[in-house]
Amino acid sequence: MEIDQVSYSHQFAICTLVTDHAEYQGMLNSFARAGFSPQNSQFIFADNSTHNKLDAYQAVKKFINHADAEYIIICHQDILLDFDDKAVLEQRIAELDAIDPNWGICGNAGYINFKNYAMRISDPHEENINVGPFPAKVKSLDENFLVLRKHAALSVSSDLSGFHLYATDMCILANILGHNSYVIDFHLRHNSGGNIEQSFEQSKRALLNKYANALSNKYIRSTCTKMIITSNRALNRIFNRNLFYSIRKRIEIITNLFRN
Known part of the structure; x- marks a missing residue:
């Protein structure tokens, strides 16, 4: 096979870190209703239901390596595709392809700069949040729903760990590699409002220290x-x-x- 003729067995790979199989099954059911099937999508999960076999950074690396799909969706087990479906996601991807051939990762929430954000989601805080315009080029993304282009060859840092800020890490690395990150108009339901605790602060310090060194003179x-x-x-x-x-x-x- 010539290198410019690489093909994939599926259009999408849906990858999830699972701690609650009942909640994960609800997520899978919503994806099925939205048009994602075994014929067009892989469904890959890391099982942390009994104990943490993998942290998020380890899981993401394995997801990316094992996915045989043009687009890799990395999402939380507590999302539901209650609004937009596969056809809408395909349309949003086509819009990105048209405006920016170098896009590498997109999601439904993130910050454009230190002050302004973009978001398209329903969650416990508010229904039908719609802050655009879309697609919005951002510097960071929320982890609840991410779409990566497989051929962009993105990953996460090997010297970071835990369960937080891996999407921010990917956005930074994507930018270094010449790829851009976007929030798209893809509406879904996230059944969690987020949780900031001690482990989050530890992840934040680790990310700050890593890039202070990596981006120093x-x-x-x-x-x-x-x-x-x-x-x-x-x-x-x-x-x-x-x-x-x-x-x-x-x-x-x-x-x-x-x-x-």
């Missing part, structure tokens, strides 16, 4: 060039001119002379 040398990388584009241009390296080298030589 770096001096990198490859076999054919050397680079100083900062978050400032103007400084990157200045620091990576040959003149700068020449001056820097002279300073190093003089410094070493005085040390000796």
Whole structure:
């Protein structure tokens, strides 16, 4: 098979971390009513009903690796497709394809910037939340419902763990890889309003520490060039001119002379 002729056995893979099989079955029933069937979709789950065999980061990596589908849906067991169906999701995906060939992940709730958000959901807080316009390009997504493009080859960080902020982690990594994240107009019901407890704060600290290190200023040398990388584009241009390296080298030589 040629590399540009990769095909998948299914259109969708619906992947869920399960702690309550009765609730999961209710979710599956709603997907069936919405047009997702074994003919067009894989149904993959990680069973945490007796104990936590996998945390969310481990489960997501396994979901992505095992899914043989063009689109990977990672969702909570407590969602119900009570409103929009498979045909609507296909339409929303087609809209993204038309406006942004580099989209990598989408969902139904997320923040555009530090102040503004987009959301399309019904949950215990409010019915029929509709904050657009859609699709809205965002920097983060909520974990209750996510759709990934398989060929975007997204994942989560191997040095993070727990059950929180894995969608934010994926959005950051997607951006680094050149892909964009969106909130789409896909209305479903989420039977949870969210839960912020001690483990959430631990996950938040871990994510902050990880990216403080990962995105810090770096001096990198490859076999054919050397680079100083900062978050400032103007400084990157200045620091990576040959003149700068020449001056820097002279300073190093003089410094070493005085040390000796």
